Amino acid sequence: MDAILLQVLNGIDKGSAYALIALGLTLIFGTLGVVNFAHGALFMLGAFVAVTVGKILDISKITIDPERLDFLGNPAKIRTPYVTEWFGDFGYWLIEWSVLVSVVVAIPVMVLIGIIMERGLIKHFYNRPHADQILVTFGLAIVLQNIIKAVYGANPIPQSAPDLLQGSVDFGVLVGMTKDTVIYPLWRLVYFIFSMVLIGGVFAFLRFTTFGMVVRAGMADRETVGLLGINIDRRFTIMFGVAAAVAGLAGVMYTPISPPNYPMGMDFLVLSFVVVVVGGMGSLPGAVLAGFLLGIIESFASMPLIKDAIAAIGLPAIDQIIIYLIAVIVLLVRPRGLMGKTGIMEE
Amino acid sequence: MSRLIMNRRGLLKTGAAVGAGMAMPTVLTAGGHGYANAPTGSTVTLGFNVPQSGPYADEGADELRAYYLAVKHLNGEGDGGMMNTFSSKELQGTGILGRKVEYVTGDTQTKSDAARASAQSMIQKDGAVMITGGSSSGVAVAVQALCQEAGIIFMAGLTHSNDTTGKDKKANGFRHFFNSYMSGAALAPVLENAYGNDRVAYHLTADYNWGWTTQESVQAATEAKGWTTVANVLTPLTATDFSSYIAPVLNSGADVLVLNHYGGNMINSLTSAVQFGLRDKLVNDKNFEIVVPLYSRLMARGAGENVKGIYGSTNWHWSLQDEGSKAFVQSFGEEYGFPPSQAAHTVYCQTLLYADACERAGTHQPCAVVEALEGFDFDGLGNGPTHYRAEDHQCFKDVLVVRGKENPTSEFDLLEIVEVTPRAQVEYPADHPMFAGGALGNCNNG
Amino acid sequence: MTLMRDRTLLIIFTLFVLAAPLIFAPTGAAYPDLLQRFAIYGIFAIGFNILFGLTGYLSFGHAAFLGVGSYAAVWMFKLLSMNILPALLLSVLIAGLFSLVVGYISLRRSGIYFSILTLALAQMSYVLAYSVLTPLTNGETGLQLRLDDPRILDAAGPEGFLPSTNLFGLEMREVFWSPTVFGYDLQFNWGYYVSAVMLILSFWISIRIFRSPFGLMLRAIKTNQTRLKYTGVSTRPYTLAAFVISGMFAGLAGGLLASMDPLAGAERMQWTVGGEVVLMVVLGGMGTLIGPVLGAVFIKYFENIFSKINDSVLQGWFAFMPGWLDNFFVTIVSPFVGKGWGLTLGALFMIVVIFLPGGLVDGAKRIGRKITGADRRAAKVESK
Amino acid sequence: MGILEVQNVNKRFGGLQALNNVNLDVEKGSVHAIIGPNGAGKSTFLNCLIGKLKPDTGSVNFEGNSVLGKAPHEINQLGISRVFQTPEIFAELNVLENVMIPCFAHRDGAFKVNAFARVLKEKGIREQAEDVLEDMGMKDKRNLQASSLSRGDKRRLEMAMCLVQKPKLMLLDEPTAGMSRADTNNTIELLKHIGETRGITKVIIEHDMHVVFSLATTISVLAQGAIIAEGLPEDIKGHPKVREAYLGEVEV
Secondary structure (H helix, E strand, O other), rough: HHHHHHHHHHHHHHHHHHHHHHHHHHHHHHHHOOOOOOHHHHHHHHHHHHHHHHHHHHOOEEEEEEEEEOOOOEEEEEEEEEEHHOHHHHHHHHHHHHHHHHHHHHHHEHHHHHHHHHHHHHHHHOOOOOOHHHHHHHHHHHHHHHHHHHHOOOOOOOOOOOHHHHEEEEHHOOOOOOOOOOOHHHHHHHHHHHHHHHHHHHHHHHHHHHHHHHHHHHOOOOHHHHOOOOOOOHHHHHHHHHHHHHHHHHHHOOOOOOOOOHHHHHHHHHHHHHHHHHHOOOOOOHHHHHHHHHHHHHHHHHHHHHHHHHHHHHOOOOOHHHHHHHHHHHHHHHOOOOOOOOOOOOO | OOOOOOOOOOOOOOOOOOOOOOOOOOOOOOOOOOOOOOOOEEEEEEEEEEEEOOHHHHHHHHHHHHHHHHHHOOOOOOOOHHHOOOOOOOOOOEEOOOOOEEHHHHHOOHHHHHHHHHHHHHHHOOOOOOEEEEEOHHHHHHHHHHHHHHHOOOEEEEOOOOHHOOOOOOOOEOOOOOOOOHHHHHHHHHHHHHOOOEOOOEEEEEHHHHHHHHHHHHHHHHHHHHHEEEEEEEEEOOOOHHHHHHHHHHHHHOEEEEEEEOOOHHHHHHHHHHHHHHHHEOOOEEEEEEEEEEHHHHHHHHHHHHHHHOOEEOOOOOOOOHHHHHHHHHHHHHOOOOOOOHHHHHHHHHHHHHHHHHHOOOOOOOOHHHHHHHHOOOOOOOOOOEEOOOOOEEHHHHHHHEOOOOOOOOOOEEEEEEEEEEEHHHHOOOOOHHHHOOOOOOOOOO | HHHHHHHHHHHHHHHHEEHHHHHHHHOOOOOOOOOOOOOHHHHHHHHHHHHHHOOOOOOEEEEHHHHHHHHHHHHHHHOOOOOOHHHHHHHHHHHHHHHHHHHHHOOOOOHHHHHHHHHHHHHHHHHHHHHHOHHHHOOOOOOOOOOOOOOOOOOOOOOOOOOOOEEEEEEOEEEOOOEEEOEEEEEEEHHHHHHHHHHHHHHHHHHHHOOOOHHHHHHHHHHHHHHHHOOOHHHHHHHHHHHHHHHHHHHHHHHHHHHHEEEEEEHOOOOHHHHHHHHHHHHHHOOOOOOOHHHHHHHHHHHHHHHHHOHHHHHHHHHOOHHHHHHHHHHHHHHOHHHHHHHHHHHHHHHHHHHOHHHHHHHHHHHHHHHHHHHHHHHHHHHH | OOOOEEEEEEEEEEEEEEEEEEEEEEEOOEEEEEEOOOOOOOHHHHHHOOOOOOOOOEEEEEEEEEOOOOHHHHHHHHHHHEEOOOOOOOOOHHHHHHHHHHHHHHHHHHOOOOOOOOOOHHHHHHHHHHHHHHHHHHHHOOOHHHHHHOOHHHHHHHHHHHHOOOOOOEEEEEOOOOOOOHHHHHHHHHHHHHHHHHEEEEEEEEOOHHHHHHHHHHHEEOOEEEEEEEOOOHHHHHHHHHHHHHOOOOOO
């Protein structure tokens, strides 16, 4: 029971990252009809916004302390971050809560990156075949990765969560189980809540604002909305920015869970495509649902008990291939996915 | 059967061998002066083949820094570094055998294919007489095999799998770095001291060769001390989130988690394990502990705060206070402004060892170099008295057991040395079962 | 007329390929290993072009066939003989069978769904080859020859040495002629010429397929599959045939890679390698005959030559400048070469996709047209 | 016995009876038009003929063989060619290739790996294709890329692609939909020309009365999923039920 609860928790946690990326991917596909292979790179860029914010907050005044020696035996340099110099305790607070500062910074930055990407590149590919869209965004992903590598190197760069949110909680006790059976990291719960809020926000935005309604109408029938004299293109551009921001925020918040490095986007990309396919191409609720579902399935597949049981029937290492296996099965049996409409890129 | 690879600077003239396409089996080994890429002019070229893209690119970059430093020292520039402390005094700062050392670099991409392509271009195009580098065992084994075929000396960089000098050992290849077995042998007594002899271990193991050999070694060594192993779970190489593997650990009855992971895997699994609060828990009335058999400072940095108090082993660390280490840290630090990593150290040593062997042999000819290195005893390179064993071309030297530092004083000061495990304790017979199944073969002059 | 043109193209291509060790000498690429790779990846790309260029089905999974081909070949070297002929035959056969299975499954869908299916299947193969299939693939290290392999057809060689791969005695690693021409030391190597013959053969097959009714059907699939169905053509067998043919080319390429260098690593099956062949075909010009080979040469050149340009090489290039300018240029250029080769390649690829959808071949044609067009205009002006 | 026999075909979508016991008999050599107001079930009926939909009950036989559940290419191989509402051609290929492809399909069947034959050496195929193009008045455009053709020429090309297969039956789905008056007249002329020279049986789904009465030899009227009248054009014109259900105020 406790093991199952743990894996469900793990699953929804993984799932929230998948869901966020897949949500953005679907927004772009649904609004612009573009298959964006650079979406993983946006997730990665978001994570590196957090790294950059951390570095900026850490810009320090350097003083020489003759009392202490560095590794070469020279007098040690003492670094005092300027923010603490200027703002005192508030400076320390900023450094400690740098992930949240990054969230605030990442929203405009990522929206801007998204808009630049759409206006500068993607726009020219609306009328090109899907294959061309895949190729050019794939190329863009390679370029973005290499730029990040050139600037930040290849090693992961750790970002820590605020002290208050570090450590773990005894989730089992909360739901009335014995102590110490279901321990769960606090930050992962924060991540889950954050993604639920973000997903809810995107849905509310699409549902309850005029802007969102126009966009949804445009997703269903672009031409008609265009005929009504509404500038749907500009709205779609903004939606691209929103999708980039969703991916970027997912990346920012992910940094305390997994220290970011430049290939992280590609790792998530393949996965999130699988999520989108399972959810149904173009379906926003489908993407979210499939994200959580795949997260949970993946978690269960990695339980030793299940791994061994499946290996016994001749499918070894199920945890390594489960995601791909699901993608293959869904595409063959139900190509429109869980909630997709029939006919979209089907056959 | 002939090894007639011709190179730009090749000496071999293959007049007769090619009649009507039926090359006769002519074994041209140990042929006196004829060997692959014999340097003819006033320079000699070494090939530095390191990962410059992919997950280990930063280690590759650090290796390159050490190589540049080694070349400087060999050519008599700079302060000479460990050449001054090296027990063999053949190297005079006049290059190798009087020839100025030049180098070419390449990107292994941490892929066997790319690494071999890069090495091939160094051998065939640039006339490199020795190839060195690498930051993973798969690449090391692949390039070592290539060098064996081509008749070039290979001085392995960072490679920790038992296989490199075990079932995949080659006569032309040498490893200065330590291996999984040594990690286990060095760690076990320290762990016993620190955590007692009735511990129950849970292993998470990266699902590929290196992971398996490390897991096998650590399990054997700790079980010899009385520990039991409750589970060994293989994790996908491509995994980035280990939470679903970490979560069940606490309820398995284990009180120690061994993470047989390296690089990104290690960073992510360790981060998860700490976040899950494992180290705050009491199991079987003991504090739950985590062990990382192979530590690397560059990787420890990626895991940030999470390494604090966690045991592991390493080949070398810059805080060592012997003369060799101090000299190396000094000259590396002066040059680049930060201390070298263990990867930098091992490749620097390998370069000096190769140069020294050439001096002692009086030639670059691979078989002569092999002979000079086999059974070579030396000191002053930072690991105490060291022996290059003839049977498997593995270096035997002290191994460091380290622990993540609780109060680091700088961003480089992440590990503290807990114990320098003496060489005798990590030695093993050449026919040890964990290393069985391979043969050096004969040295190859190309 | 097309017949003539194809024949001329084939002849020029053949001459060029045979003279490659001479032609590439000034570029620094004329050493056996890289030339072999040019030819082998050229074969891989030619095959991929038959699927992607003609039918428009974008597969991200062809790396799996390359890998399977390599494994099959190395197993032949281990068990049967170091002669590359049986190894290549088995490579093509196994890759063909494997691609039949993968194609049969993936071709039930088209468009992006097809791409994702191939991607998923290839990643599965890669992951399994890296871990659980280690007894077959030797996992991370890669499958390699050992001294104690049986090799039942071969006579025992000298003790302590691995035999080398050969074609009835012609050793793949052997340089059979090394003249010095125009100050360049050339290396003529059997391995390259075996690959080159295979490349020419593949190129010829590709021409024949392009000009055949079968090829016409494949092109028809790309432009309007619905119409083709209502024209009485069963399209799936055609796409499957194209898939298997391209898979067999990939298998041949994999087998040749193993023949030149008998080691087969699991990374060969990763989807990014499959992505690389896509880059090759698109960069060169998809759907063109010569494009894929150009793309393969271009990318492999980048990977092997550009990645080796380090700061000290750059310093050499700019040494003629005054010190500060020299440093300036080294700083500017170095992020794009050496360890930054991936950045340059990615950027170039984007530029081609954006501005030259027809690839390098298209670019060459445009330049050609511009020149001849300009000539014609000039002639017109004169005649007035 | 007609060349195409439809018997008791029923098709329901949920609560909607899309086709209600439809019977149809297409005589060999006739031009049989099926007309009806929007939503009468014309498209559903057509989709049942070409295998895209399977009726709930009933049979559709072509020369005595059932076409139900057959794939599009199988139906074509039986000798039924189809002309679409908007011309479906191979836009990226040239005109001659467009016509040669159905030629190959006719000769080689649904699938043949003739990867080493040469298109250029297929003289017979080429001649057939050029003959048809000549007939359609497009021979001089044979080397143009199909996408560059005018809409009218695309329609001609599509017809040529059908004719070259010497079909026994042509299905035309609103061949003049969205066309200008002039184009419509051209198409009528074209179809008349085809009728005169080849005598192929045709089934035309159409709502443009001008087209129908210019071409058809027999007319069936479909309304609310059922055939309400069938007969010669003159009879249909005067049929009270038809006037009521469909023609309404329209003067013909």
